[in-house]
Amino acid sequence: MSVLFLIIHRESGYGRGSKIWKKVKKELEKRKVSFRSFYTEYPGHAEALARQIATIQDYRLKTVIGIGGEGTINEIVNGLSSFDKIQMGFIYTGSRNKSLTNFSLSSDPKKAIKHLFQRWNAPLKGYYLGEYRVEGKSGKNYFFNRVGIGLDASILSQEKMVVKTKSDLPILGHVRFIVGLLKVLWNYEFFSISLEIDQEQPLEFDSVWFIIVSNRSTTRDGNLHVLIIKEAKRLKLLPLLLLTKVRNKTKNEFIEELSCKEITVKTDSIRLVHADGDVIGESPVIIKISESHKACIL
Numbered sequence: 507m508s509v510l511f512l513i514i515h516r517e518s519g520y521g522r523g524s525k526i527w528k529k530v531k532k533e534l535e536k537r538k539v540s541f542r543s544f545y546t547e548y549p550g551h552a553e554a555l556a557r558q559i560a561t562i563q564d565y566r567l568k569t570v571i572g573i574g575g576e577g578t579i580n581e582i583v584n585g586l587s588s589f590d591k592i593q594m595g596f597i598y599t600g601s602r603n604k605s606l607t608n609f610s611l612s613s614d615p616k617k618a619i620k621h622l623f624q625r626w627n628a629p630l631k632g633y634y635l636g637e638y639r640v641e642g643k644s645g646k647n648y649f650f651n652r653v654g655i656g657l658d659a660s661i662l663s664q665e666k667m668v669v670k671t672k673s674d675l676p677i678l679g680h681v682r683f684i685v686g687l688l689k690v691l692w693n694y695e696f697f698s699i700s701l702e703i704d705q706e707q708p709l710e711f712d713s714v715w716f717i718i719v720s721n722r723s724t725t726r727d728g729n730l731h732v733l734i735i736k737e738a739k740r741l742k743l744l745p746l747l748l749l750t751k752v753r754n755k756t757k758n759e760f761i762e763e764l765s766c767k768e769i770t771v772k773t774d775s776i777r778l779v780h781a782d783g784d785v786i787g788e789s790p791v792i793i794k795i796s797e798s799h800k801a802c803i804l
């Protein structure tokens with residue numbers, strides 16, 4: 507018997523998670539789908555829930571749908587990383603541009619459910635996860651979308667300080683975020699990096715603001731895509747930050763692009779590192795396409 511498991515972060519995207527979930531639930535009930543739903547109650551809960559669901563013995567095929575932001579999706583991917591026969595799908599309800607997510611279903615509940623039904627019970631499609639290791643932390647961790655080092659991670663760390671609750675007006679959250687963002691931009695200093703790419707001679711870059719390493723295993727050549735933002739004047743940074751969020755439109759004199767299977771990023775001073783939008787530690791960081799861990803995406 508197939509059954510749908512849903513993990514929901516109701517407060518993601520300033521309460522958007524809860525609103526979308528209500529619509530998804532209605533749609534599932536209308537279609538008489540058997541499903542079980544679980545709400546996340548604390549950071550890290552989605553990972554624990556995903557792992558628990560994976561070990562339930564009663565069902566032949568399990569499909570896990572995450573409803574939440576990038577952080578929730580990352581936790582589910584990590585929770586299921588050791589289980590290779592579980593399909594997963596995501597309805598992105600976070601506060602950022604949804605093009606950030608590689609694996610999202612539509613955030614329109616009707617379209618998402620329609621897609622889900624077309625793919626459900628079809629042969630599994632596996633995509634290799636990205637894998638990272640940061641200094642001072644044991645074990646491997648996985649990401650589905652991107653790892654960022656430098657200014658990008660400092661901005662996210664600032665953003666996470668803005669408490670997102672259902673009672674908080676999104677507009678207040680955005681205002682607090684913009685004030686925080688300008689403060690970080692004003693005080694941030696660029697840095698130098700050394701990149702070891704696919705075990706070749708290190709490449710050095712100066713005046714770097716941030717680096718984004720994206721998992722392109724779902725598309726194109728299956729490699730990591732590396733984007734280095736450097737040498738720009740401080741005032742140019744805001745448009746550059748926005749530009750990096752627009753896929754395929756990154757040609758710019760301040761942007762260096764590389765492609766590889768594995769990269770070690772060393773910085774001349776300690777910089778924050780984030781994976782899929784959650785700050786996970788400090789540089790240096792080793793990032794590669796996993797050789798063994800796949801996510802089966804709907």
Ligand SMILES: Nc1ncnc2c1ncn2[C@@H]1O[C@H](COP(=O)(O)OP(=O)(O)OP(=O)(O)O)[C@@H](O)[C@H]1O
Nearest residue numbers: 518519546547549550574575576577578600601602
């Ligand atoms: N009930 C909860 N209470 C507090 N934190 C939670 C809860 N459920 C999940 N979290 C944590 O909140 C963090 C942010 O969640 P998530 O990324 O899903 O939403 P978001 O920040 O609105 O989305 P995005 O980052 O894509 O804008 C995650 O690290 C997650 O572990």
